Amino acid sequence: MMAVPNCLRCLVRPSTTSITTSVIPQSQRIVPILAAPFSTTSSVQKAGMQPRKKAGIPGKGSLSRAQIGPNGHIRAGKKMQLGKFKKAKNIERGKAPAPGERKAFRKRVLLSNDNALPVTGLEELSAQGLLDASNVGRMVALPNELVDQLRAVEAFKPTQSWGMFRQPSVLLRKESVELAKKMTETAGRGETLKLVISGDKLVGKSMLLLQAISNAFLNNWIVFHVPEGQELTNASTDYAPIPDTKPTQYSQQAYGLRLLQALRKANASILAELRTVNPHPELVQHFPVGSSLLQLANAAREPDSAWPIFNAVWSELMVKGNGRPPILFSVDGLAHIMKMSEYRSPAFEIIHAHDLALVNHFVEFLAGNKKLPNGGAVIAATARSNAPRNPSMELMVGRREAELGYAEEKPVKEPYGKGYDERVEKALEKVDVLKLRSVSRTEARSLMEYWAASGLLRTAVDEKTVSEKWMIGGNGNLGEMERVSLLTMRY
Amino acid sequence: MAAAAQSLRLALRCSSRRVAPRIQLARPQKLTVARPFSTTPLRRAEEEDPQEVEEEVRIFDNPGDALQELLRTGELSEEEQLDAVEAQKAWEQLPIEEKQKIIADVKGVREHIAPLRRPVPKPKNSFWNVDEKDTEMITNEVGEDEFDEDEITSMGHAKLEEHREFREYARIAVWEMPLLAKLAKPFKPPTNEHVLRFRYTSYMGEFHPAEKKVVVQFCPDDLGLTKQQQLKLAKIAGSRYNPETNIIKMSCEMFEHQAQNKRYLGDLVEKMIATAKDPTDTFEDIPLDTRHHTFTKKPKFPKEWRLTAERQAQIEEQRKQALLLDETKRREGSLIDGVERIQYALAGPSRDEMDGRVAELVSAPRSSAKTRGANFRR
Numbered sequence: 001m002m003a004v005p006n007c008l009r010c011l012v013r014p015s016t017t018s019i020t021t022s023v024i025p026q027s028q029r030i031v032p033i034l035a036a037p038f039s040t041t042s043s044v045q046k047a048g049m050q051p052r053k054k055a056g057i058p059g060k061g062s063l064s065r066a067q068i069g070p071n072g073h074i075r076a077g078k079k080m081q082l083g084k085f086k087k088a089k090n091i092e093r094g095k096a097p098a099p100g101e102r103k104a105f106r107k108r109v110l111l112s113n114d115n116a117l118p119v120t121g122l123e124e125l126s127a128q129g130l131l132d133a134s135n136v137g138r139m140v141a142l143p144n145e146l147v148d149q150l151r152a153v154e155a156f157k158p159t160q161s162w163g164m165f166r167q168p169s170v171l172l173r174k175e176s177v178e179l180a181k182k183m184t185e186t187a188g189r190g191e192t193l194k195l196v197i198s199g200d201k202l203v204g205k206s207m208l209l210l211q212a213i214s215n216a217f218l219n220n221w222i223v224f225h226v227p228e229g230q231e232l233t234n235a236s237t238d239y240a241p242i243p244d245t246k247p248t249q250y251s252q253q254a255y256g257l258r259l260l261q262a263l264r265k266a267n268a269s270i271l272a273e274l275r276t277v278n279p280h281p282e283l284v285q286h287f288p289v290g291s292s293l294l295q296l297a298n299a300a301r302e303p304d305s306a307w308p309i310f311n312a313v314w315s316e317l318m319v320k321g322n323g324r325p326p327i328l329f330s331v332d333g334l335a336h337i338m339k340m341s342e343y344r345s346p347a348f349e350i351i352h353a354h355d356l357a358l359v360n361h362f363v364e365f366l367a368g369n370k371k372l373p374n375g376g377a378v379i380a381a382t383a384r385s386n387a388p389r390n391p392s393m394e395l396m397v398g399r400r401e402a403e404l405g406y407a408e409e410k411p412v413k414e415p416y417g418k419g420y421d422e423r424v425e426k427a428l429e430k431v432d433v434l435k436l437r438s439v440s441r442t443e444a445r446s447l448m449e450y451w452a453a454s455g456l457l458r459t460a461v462d463e464k465t466v467s468e469k470w471m472i473g474g475n476g477n478l479g480e481m482e483r484v485s486l487l488t489m490r491y
Numbered sequence: 492m493a494a495a496a497q498s499l500r501l502a503l504r505c506s507s508r509r510v511a512p513r514i515q516l517a518r519p520q521k522l523t524v525a526r527p528f529s530t531t532p533l534r535r536a537e538e539e540d541p542q543e544v545e546e547e548v549r550i551f552d553n554p555g556d557a558l559q560e561l562l563r564t565g566e567l568s569e570e571e572q573l574d575a576v577e578a579q580k581a582w583e584q585l586p587i588e589e590k591q592k593i594i595a596d597v598k599g600v601r602e603h604i605a606p607l608r609r610p611v612p613k614p615k616n617s618f619w620n621v622d623e624k625d626t627e628m629i630t631n632e633v634g635e636d637e638f639d640e641d642e643i644t645s646m647g648h649a650k651l652e653e654h655r656e657f658r659e660y661a662r663i664a665v666w667e668m669p670l671l672a673k674l675a676k677p678f679k680p681p682t683n684e685h686v687l688r689f690r691y692t693s694y695m696g697e698f699h700p701a702e703k704k705v706v707v708q709f710c711p712d713d714l715g716l717t718k719q720q721q722l723k724l725a726k727i728a729g730s731r732y733n734p735e736t737n738i739i740k741m742s743c744e745m746f747e748h749q750a751q752n753k754r755y756l757g758d759l760v761e762k763m764i765a766t767a768k769d770p771t772d773t774f775e776d777i778p779l780d781t782r783h784h785t786f787t788k789k790p791k792f793p794k795e796w797r798l799t800a801e802r803q804a805q806i807e808e809q810r811k812q813a814l815l816l817d818e819t820k821r822r823e824g825s826l827i828d829g830v831e832r833i834q835y836a837l838a839g840p841s842r843d844e845m846d847g848r849v850a851e852l853v854s855a856p857r858s859s860a861k862t863r864g865a866n867f868r869r
Contacts, residue, residue: 117832117833415778416778449827452828452829453829455829455832455833455836456829459829459830460826460827460828460830461826461827461829462813462817462826463813463814463816463817464813464817
């Protein structure tokens with residue numbers, strides 16, 4: 001009978017036992033208080049504590065061996081314990097990221113780093129500055145309004161290392177000035193510049209495209225920019241056949257809405273000034289002639305209604321004269337829109353990328369079948385790391401490069417080669433190619449001085465260091481130079 | 492001689508090792524049927540006197556001694572005793588040379604059969620008597636593996652044999668090979684008449700299935716064809732055409748004999764040429780297929796990279812200019828040093844800048860505890 005009170009006491013919390021009964025066992029009463037010089041628990045409380053018994057030891061009685069399952073089933077006998085020497089896993093898994101959160105983290109673009117030193121004495125990029133040949137090999141800071149515009153059209157890429165510096169700045173290369181000049185001249189004549197930017201991996205094709213977009217924004221052009229060509233063709237946005245088109249074309253409403261949103265964010269001030277010329281009876285909402293284009297663009301709130309509005313905005317921008325500015329239409333990742341898409345027609349046939357209305361818009365201008373009435377530029381940048389094999393595009397771009405003197409031999413079409421696409425060849429027949437190549441040492445030096453002034457390159461930037469990094473970085477391949485001097489912890 | 496042989500037989504019998512058991516065996520045995528049917532287990536008869544069994548084993552040199560011993564022990568029947576006496580007499584009457592010869596023979600025979608008579612111990616725990624010697628197998632090769640230490644080893648012999656071979660070939664090389672030079676013919680490059688190059692395979696008289704194979708190689712340019720016909724020939728040849736070397740290579744091992752295969756190839760080449768010359772279809776609409784061939788491009792050291800004296804001077808000049816540029820920049824103070832910049836930034840604004848500033852009086856904001864906390868956190 002003596003065991004019963006003891007057992008009952010076990011069930012009560014030790015602290016309450018000692019407080020309520022104030023009966024401290026003889027043995028525990030002798031425990032010196034000095035044993036714990038510093039403790040947050042009271043000594044009385046501590047004295048009441050019993051060392052916890054191990055939970056896993058089965059009792060000796062047969063009753064304790066019998067186990068009652070969750071459904072009331074009594075399981076008698078000994079339970080086999082497998083892996084009893086293993087520690088109980090108690091991994092604290094945090095909250096799983098919400099859907100889309102991981103991608104958002106992966107795709108986020110940081111444009112500033114408070115830990116980097118501010119670089120003083122940098123000029124701000126201006127429309128005039130882009131045309132000035134004496135600015136070649138100079139770092140320029142992007143003005144804040146331009147940064148907002150570029151951000152709106154997603155011209156900044158997560159792979160570019162903007163997040164290391166205090167303020168987004170770019171190096172003006174020989175090619176950037178040339179391109180800006182070309183754009184301004186062509187648009188001035190009211191013509192369309194059709195250009196493909198090609199070049200080696202990491203050479204700075206997307207950055208040159210960003211500078212072209214900057215040039216467009218600084219000259220108050222309208223800009224449509226597709227930041228990733230693959231997003232149009234890899235079946236990640238919804239699509240629908242456009243009725244009464246032959247061959248059937250497919251609209252991408254969600255993407256159209258996205259382009260419209262980017263447009264009204266980046267070009268709001270220009271759109272607010274432009275007035276509609278044509279009535280748009282096909283739209284649900286009524287827009288009297290003379291309402292601003294911003295109003296028209298703002299009408300697109302949902303993907304369902306976006307496509308007609310997108311068309312309306314396009315048709316308004318295609319009006320000749322009437323104060324319409326030149327347009328820049330650019331795509332990064334050309335190879336993705338020059339192949340069969342991942343979409344399927346209702347007959348389950350693969351849709352050619354050129355049958356997607358948005359892509360078709362771009363390709364028509366690039367091929368020269370359509371012309372921008374108020375001038376402008378259609379620029380596509382190729383990508384090297386994320387690019388499907390595209391023999392036709394490679395062939396045509398290679399041919400143009402050879403014609404322009406970038407290569408010695410003109411590539412020939414393999415007679416039995418597979419994967420050639422006539423539509424692609426036709427589209428790229430008359431295109432102009434700008435092959436981006438390595439930077440010169442003076443350009444490299446200016447960039448490295450910027451790195452050092454930002455506190456990211458911990459050496460004196462003299463000719464020796466510059467030529468060392470220039471050589472290690474693939475003879476002036478900017479991305480490689482960045483890898484060997486800034487991103488050494490990552491690679 | 493019969494008496495002599497009989498005496499020898501007796502003598503051998505007596506001089507055998509196991510004298511007593513033989514005698515025992517000679518004794519007549521009782522012809523009783525021991526328990527034709529019984530339910531009790533069989534038990535051995537009681538052992539005989541051990542004294543009787545354990546006979547002394549003696550070996551005699553000559554039959555005379557053996558007979559004498561036999562008579563002395565007196566365990567013979569009367570008939571046998573008479574025979575033994577007679578045999579002993581015959582032995583004593585033999586001339587001394589005969590006696591000695593017999594003694595020597597007996598000795599020799601004994602020595603020879605000694606290994607055979609040696610009891611072979613049965614190996615214990617052997618699986619299926621694997622290690623047991625097959626005593627019934629009679630071979631001539633007795634003791635052939637024994638090495639008498641009077642000769643070099645077989646490996647030594649092999650080495651010597653190798654040396655002999657070397658020397659034989661060396662002799663041939665020195666004495667006979669130069670004679671072949673008499674048979675040498677001067678090399679004549681193949682003429683325009685010999686456009687086909689055949690390859691045969693010989694396995695030096697051995698039979699080999701690949702011996703019948705014949706390979707032919709030829710260049711379409713050598714056949715006196717026009718450019719168009721040459722191209723058509725290359726297209727007909729298909730994957731046998733090597734676009735890098737411009738050579739068509741074909742082989743045949745269809746037939747049993749080399750000559751047949753060669754004949755077939757010759758006919759085929761003729762047929763191909765005839766087809767290539769046929770103007771009805773020039774195959775112009777078909778592009779030449781080279782997918783079977785991988786073009787290899789061997790990278791060469793670029794000419795521009797050669798370190799000539801001019802180039803060296805140029806590099807020197809460039810280095811000098813670079814040094815000069817750095818030095819001027821350093822003097823101007825426009826040379827940017829990343830480490831310096833960081834240290835400068837870490838040191839904070841300079842004292843002059845701080846002195847210029849006057850402490851501003853800012854009224855303490857009446858902010859709630861919440862915003863204050865937020866400020867603090869920041």
